[in-house]
Amino acid sequence: MLKNQNSISAKSAWASGLIFILLMLSVKANFSLLLKIDTGIISVVQSSFPSFETALMTIVTKIAEPSFAIVYAVIIAGILWFMRMRVDAIWTLATIGGGDVIAYICKEIVQRARPRWNQIIPESGYSFPSGHTFGAVIIVFLILWFFVSQLRSETLQKACQIILIIWVVLVMYSRVYLGAHYPSDVFGAFFLAIAWLAIARWLYNKLYDFVAQYVEPKAEGKHSQH
Known part of the structure; x- marks a missing residue:
């Protein structure tokens, strides 16, 4: 259950939020040093x-499509619902949905055009922040919190954590390699995702009992009974 997992520290959340805001303002102002x-x-x-690297990066970026991130979140939520972790299931969908809305609003505010050179896979829409990176970070944290943390072997946990970290790095790298984003786009998305996850965890703790009384009536909305 999510409440039993380590959350993102307040220090990391505030630092991530601040870095994202600074990056967003710099991009919006066309800061020459950043460019x-x-x-x-x-x-x-x-x-x-x-050719092999281009093929690999193309596969990575296809798997990490923002629309697929929603599908992955729905699958995770379905598993949690089946496991009778209904508040967690609802929270999962709200987190990916709310996060996508926030990322979209940021794109509309900044309205940064995509890089105009060496685009291997043509992309439309605005560039900052990277939707692929944002979704990948959200999904990776969901997997870490709900599934990897439940593994009995600490060695296996560490191995899974390393694999998931490598995956996020590959997604970020692929977006720059394929000419779809500037590096500041992917880093901005990373820090936005961390900040949003911290906020979402805070909302989970605040609203758990309220939601549980509707979706988990037998538990009577009590944290202590989970």
Whole structure:
């Protein structure tokens, strides 16, 4: 159950939120230094396009499609509902849905155009923040909290954690490699996701009893009975 899992620390949440806001303001203001850093990183990442790497990054970015993230969240919520963790299931859907709304609003506020060079897979819409990265971070944390933490083997837990971290890095790298985003887009999405997850966890704790009384009547909405 989510309430039994370690949450994101307040320090990490505030730091992530602040970094995201600073990045968003810098992007909105077309800060020249940020653009120089972005283009410099892009030139390094896109220094060559070996066929195997391009194929791998294309597969990664397809798996991490924002629409698929919603599907993954629905599957996770379905499993939780079947396990009688109904508040957690509802929270999962609310977290991915609310997060997508926040990310969309940020895109509309900033309205950053996508990079105009070396786009292997043409993309439409605004660039900041990266929807792929945002969704990947949300899903990875859901998997960590609900499933990986339940593994009895600490070694297996560590292995799964490393694999999931590598996955997020691959998603972030793929978006820059394929020319769909600036590096600041993917980092902005990462920090926004961390901040949003911290807020969502806070809302979970505040609203658990209220929601539980409707979806878990036998538990009478009591934390202590879970």
